[in-house]
Amino acid sequence: MARITMREAISQALWEEMERDPSVFILGEEVGVWGGTYAVTKGFYDHFGPERVRDTPIAESGIIGAAIGAALTGLRPVAELMTINFAFSAMDHIVNQAAKLHYMFGGQMVLPLVIRAVGGGGRQLGATHSQTPDAIFAHFPGLKVVAPGTPADAKGLLKSAIRSNDPILFIEHATLYQMRGEVPEGDYTIPIGKSTVQRAGKDVTIVTYSKMLEISLKAAEQLSKEGIEVEIVDLRTLRPLDMDPVLESFKKTNRAVIVEEGWKSYGVGAEIAARIYEEAFDYVDAPIRRVAQKEVPLPYNRTLEQMALPKVEDVVQAVREVLNG
Amino acid sequence: MEKDEYLRMYKEMVIIRRLEERSAELYQQGKIGGFLHLYIGQEAVSTGLISARKPQDRVITAYRDHGVAINCGLSAREVMAELLGKATGCSKGKGGSMHLADVTKNFWGGHAIVGAHLPIATGLALGDAYTGQKNVTICMFGDGATNIGYFHEALNMSKIWNLPVLWVCENNQYGMGTAVERASAVSEIIQKAQAYGMPSRRVDGMDVVAMRQAAEEMIEAIREGAGPMLMEAMTYRFRGHSMGDPERYRKPEEVHRYQENDPIGIFRQYLQENGIATEEALNQLDDEAEAIVEDAVQFAEASPEPQPHELFEHIYVEA
Numbered sequence: 042m043a044r045i046t047m048r049e050a051i052s053q054a055l056w057e058e059m060e061r062d063p064s065v066f067i068l069g070e071e072v073g074v075w076g077g078t079y080a081v082t083k084g085f086y087d088h089f090g091p092e093r094v095r096d097t098p099i100a101e102s103g104i105i106g107a108a109i110g111a112a113l114t115g116l117r118p119v120a121e122l123m124t125i126n127f128a129f130s131a132m133d134h135i136v137n138q139a140a141k142l143h144y145m146f147g148g149q150m151v152l153p154l155v156i157r158a159v160g161g162g163g164r165q166l167g168a169t170h171s172q173t174p175d176a177i178f179a180h181f182p183g184l185k186v187v188a189p190g191t192p193a194d195a196k197g198l199l200k201s202a203i204r205s206n207d208p209i210l211f212i213e214h215a216t217l218y219q220m221r222g223e224v225p226e227g228d229y230t231i232p233i234g235k236s237t238v239q240r241a242g243k244d245v246t247i248v249t250y251s252k253m254l255e256i257s258l259k260a261a262e263q264l265s266k267e268g269i270e271v272e273i274v275d276l277r278t279l280r281p282l283d284m285d286p287v288l289e290s291f292k293k294t295n296r297a298v299i300v301e302e303g304w305k306s307y308g309v310g311a312e313i314a315a316r317i318y319e320e321a322f323d324y325v326d327a328p329i330r331r332v333a334q335k336e337v338p339l340p341y342n343r344t345l346e347q348m349a350l351p352k353v354e355d356v357v358q359a360v361r362e363v364l365n366g
Numbered sequence: 367m368e369k370d371e372y373l374r375m376y377k378e379m380v381i382i383r384r385l386e387e388r389s390a391e392l393y394q395q396g397k398i399g400g401f402l403h404l405y406i407g408q409e410a411v412s413t414g415l416i417s418a419r420k421p422q423d424r425v426i427t428a429y430r431d432h433g434v435a436i437n438c439g440l441s442a443r444e445v446m447a448e449l450l451g452k453a454t455g456c457s458k459g460k461g462g463s464m465h466l467a468d469v470t471k472n473f474w475g476g477h478a479i480v481g482a483h484l485p486i487a488t489g490l491a492l493g494d495a496y497t498g499q500k501n502v503t504i505c506m507f508g509d510g511a512t513n514i515g516y517f518h519e520a521l522n523m524s525k526i527w528n529l530p531v532l533w534v535c536e537n538n539q540y541g542m543g544t545a546v547e548r549a550s551a552v553s554e555i556i557q558k559a560q561a562y563g564m565p566s567r568r569v570d571g572m573d574v575v576a577m578r579q580a581a582e583e584m585i586e587a588i589r590e591g592a593g594p595m596l597m598e599a600m601t602y603r604f605r606g607h608s609m610g611d612p613e614r615y616r617k618p619e620e621v622h623r624y625q626e627n628d629p630i631g632i633f634r635q636y637l638q639e640n641g642i643a644t645e646e647a648l649n650q651l652d653d654e655a656e657a658i659v660e661d662a663v664q665f666a667e668a669s670p671e672p673q674p675h676e677l678f679e680h681i682y683v684e685a
Contacts (some may be wrong), residue, residue, distance in 0.1 A: 066496065092496060098526070103485045103519030110489015113474065116496060118489075133482050133516075146467045146475060147458030147679035182681050206683040233684075281682075 042225055048218040050192035052081050052158075054199035055119065057228070059089055062117065065203055068095040069104060069121030078123050079159060079218055101131035105156060109138055109208075112154040116345055117203060125160035125212060126172050139208040140183035145187040152309075154208040155199075161214040161252055161302060170339035171346070173303040174249070176312070178210050179279035185233055186279040188212040190254030192222040194277055197231030205233060214252040214302075236283040238290065240269035245360050248313050249300040250276040253332075253351060257300050259354035271298075271360060279309060287313065288321050295326035296363040300356055305333035327366030329360040367578070372642050373576060373651060375417050379409040379630050380655035382433040385442055386605075388659055389432065389449055389463075393609050397667075399450045400462050405433035407604035410629035411536050412437045412506065414577025415449060415599070418585055424472045424490050426483050427506040428604075429464035430536075430543035431476035434506065438473035440466065442662035452669035459672045460680070480541075481511040484520035484533075491594075502588050506534045510541020512555050524594040525562045532584055533559070533596040536571065542607045543615035559596035571599030572629045575636060604628075 045053070054118045059065045066089075067082060073096040076083035086094045097104050101122060108120035122128050128135060135156065142150040162171035166289040179186045185207055189195040195213070202209040239254060239263055248256045261271045276282065291297050297317060299310035310331035317329060339347050386404040393402045405412075408430070416437035427434045435445050440456055447464050448455025450591060456468050457476075467475035474490060477483035483548050487505035493500040511517055514534060524531045535555045539546055547553050559566035569580040577599060584595050602624040613621075637643040643651075 098519070098522060100519040100523065102482075102516055103488065103523050106482070106485020106516065106520065107489035107492055110491070111493040111496065112489070113469075113486070114490055116491025116493050133479055134485065137479050138477075138482060138486065139587060142475075143681045143683065145457065145461050145465050146469075147460050147470050148457070149457070149467060150474075151683055185682070191683070236558040281685075 042223045044221055045192060045224050046218060047192045047195050047220045048079065048081055050196040050224045051199055051213065052083070054196045054203070055082065056085070058200055058203040060095065064115065065117045065119065066093040066095065067119045067121065068097055068108060070097055070098060070099055070123050072121050074233055074330050077121070079084065079215070101127050102134050105131040105134035105139065108154055108156070109134060109142070109152060112152040113150055117153045119155045119157060119203060122156060122158040124170055125158035125174060126170050128158055134221065135178070135184065136181050140181045143342055144183055151206050152208045153206045155202045155211055156209070156214065157211045159213050159215050162334070162339045162346065163216050165206050165341055165343055165346060167341045171339040173334065175212055175279055176303055176308045179309070182220065183208070184280065185209040186212065187233060187277065188251040188252050188279060189277055190275050191215070192220060193224045194231060196224050197229050198233065198277065201230045201233050204230070209220070209233065212251065216251055217255065234278045234281040236274055236276045236278070236286045238272060238286055239275045240271065240273040242272035244269050244294060244296070245271045245361070245363055246287070246294045246297045247271050247273045247300060247356070248276065248287050248297060249273065250279070250309070251302065253300040253302050256351060256353055257356055259353045260360065261272065263353065263357055264360055279320065282312070284320065291317055292324045295324050296360045298330045298332060298356065298363055300332045300351060302334055302351060304336055305331050306336060308333060327363045329362050332356050332359050369642055371417070372637060375413050375578070376633055376637060376648065377655050378437060378641070379413050379574065379633065379649045380652055381442060381658055382409045382413070382436050383630060384655055384659040385432060385436065385445065385662070388663055390605070390609065392449070392663070398463065399451065399662070400464070401429070402463050402609045403430040404486065404603070404605045405430055407629070408536060408538060408571065408601045410431055410574035410577055410633065411571040411599045411601050414574040415504065415506070415534060415581045417578055418581035419502070421472065422501045423585065424474055424501060424503040425474065425506070426487050426490065426503065428480065428483065428508060428511065429476065429478040430508070431464065431466050435466040435473060435476070438468065439471045439536040440468050442658050443665040446662040446666040450666040450669070452666055453672040453676070454665070459677065481506070481507065481514035481516035481545050484511065484516050485523070487531055488520045488523050489527060489597065491524065491531045492527065495527070495529055500589050501627040502530045502532055502585050504532045504585070506536060508541060509537040509539065509546050509555055512558055513541070513549055521559065521562045521564065521594070521596070524563055525595055528593040530588045531594040532581070532588055533594060535596065535598045536601055537598050538601045538603045540607070540615065543611070545615065545625060555598045556596060559563070564576065564594055564596055565592070566596040566598065567599060568598045571601035572627050572632060574629060574633050603653065
């Protein structure tokens with residue numbers, strides 16, 4: 042097993058799938074000659090050529106619409122949105138088209154489509170380029186939403202997504218690209234729609250995903266020094282949502298903290314908390330806490346931005362609260 | 367063109383007309399729900415256009431799609447059953463009037479968000495270009511769709527990638543109730559194609575023979591690699607935008623003037639004047655069309671409702 046970055050893991054998944062299946066191709070802004078704005082597709086253009094690594098105009102609806110059409114013909118497009126904030130320009134094609142066509146036409150249209158989008162705050166990009174709107178997309182039946190938190194999961198889930206026959210939004214976090222981790226080489230897949238325990242513990246269940254997994258793991262280390270052992274469940278896929286590992290863990294710990302980077306209102310934490318209350322109410326020993334972004338558009342100023350984003354101390358504090366509650 | 371082909375096209379136009387008239391009745395009886403957009407008055411556009419395609423050519427259109435479905439070879443039965451929301455409908459009763467499709471006949475829908483299917487058409491053509499198949503994608507839309515961003519994104523992409531798309535604007539002169547002149551900076555839609563360096567042509571959309579001829583020429587040129595083109599078919603809808611249209615935006619005299627240029631009447635006269643068909647032969651086709659539509663209505667009414675478990679089917683391919 043090699044120790045590689047998240048960027049390399051995603052790049053590997055794309056490269057390997059393109060090598061094994063000629064119907065897989067990439068399209069998006071600056072994916073080709075430039076090599077990808079986050080350098081994920083660096084070297085692809087020279088190796089696979091302009092037809093399979095297709096630079097597009099800056100036209101997000103056009104990109105996702107074209108990817109949908111190509112998918113309908115049986116190809117497996119991987120459309121890249123430079124950032125998930127630009128997905129709002131393609132909202133109609135993501136939620137009104139990609140998420141609907143299979144159902145609305147009685148199953149006759151099939152879309153093996155992956156949309157890769159980079160999200161997350163913390164890079165001083167200002168309010169329009171820093172959002173974590175994952176929950177919005179997870180709202181729509183018909184779309185699958187995947188958001189990995191480790192390099193290994195990123196590779197395994199992206200390969201599965203590319204082989205899937207459903208439309209999948211694959212959300213990468215911009216500040217995780219440099220994260221390193223052990224990644225199996227070669228044909229390595231992880232099923233879409235499976236949550237997993239990333240750290241075993243007995244005292245409190247933390248439910249999280251993507252960038253907040255890293256934050257939660259750091260909080261867990263700190264808490265461990267105080268003798269508190271948290272169990273961390275990584276959702277990995279937001280829709281379809283696999284609650285089994287969450288409920289299993291909660292029935293053991295009876296206490297939960299949900300950590301997400303997006304806003305708390307109507308968010309992932311709201312959904313998970315409601316599901317725990319609905320499905321495991323008898324096991325609740327303390328009110329469930331949510332750690333999330335402050336309810337503001339993210340500011341440019343570094344100090345203010347960091348104040349708004351969930352931090353390790355916020356998670357530690359929330360865990361202490363549920364233990365005392 | 368062979369005589370039989372003329373007669374087939376004539377009969378198809380009459381089937382569409384009767385199907386739409388019966389749909390209006392069924393809508394008023396409450397048997398068809400939702401929105402209903404009738405194709406009456408525009409039959410020559412899609413009949414002439416789609417008669418010029420090869421079976422491997424893809425067709426995609428907007429929500430005024432009943433006629434296009436018939437022209438693509440869907441049966442009146444499965445169209446009517448879909449309008450009635452029945453399990454035997456072409457979309458299993460889940461799509462309704464605005465979402466007819468049969469991908470086995472290369473009819474890729476019926477799309478209800480104005481303009482949103484244009485980028486999808488680009489993608490269909492991109493798929494064919496990628497695999498090296500010499501298919502043409504025919505994408506139909508109304509004049510109203512040319513004012514939304516999707517139109518411009520899609521036309522631009524199709525041109526820079528030289529994709530085999532025939533863009534067909536059905537200019538029926540109103541986007542819902544707003545006249546073209548009030549909604550579009552240029553009232554000739556072909557000018558918008560010129561902005562993308564795209565060959566374009568205005569055609570009399572009330573003349574099915576003119577439509578057929580123009581479509582043949584443009585489709586074959588595109589198939590041979592000429593790149594995307596735009597056709598503007600000048601037409602007129604005889605009924606309101608949908609069934610709930612108060613029609614305050616146009617005068618009855620204007621509607622009557624166009625109704626005198628009924629595309630079916632024009633074609634009927636053409637067939638007789640050119641010795642292609644006698645009045646008796648055309649009356650016979652009218653009767654056959656009427657019978658097909660009546661059979662379709664009976665079939666649809668007798669068809670079962672979708673089963674409750676179908677509510678949860680086809681959300682995903684893989685659960």
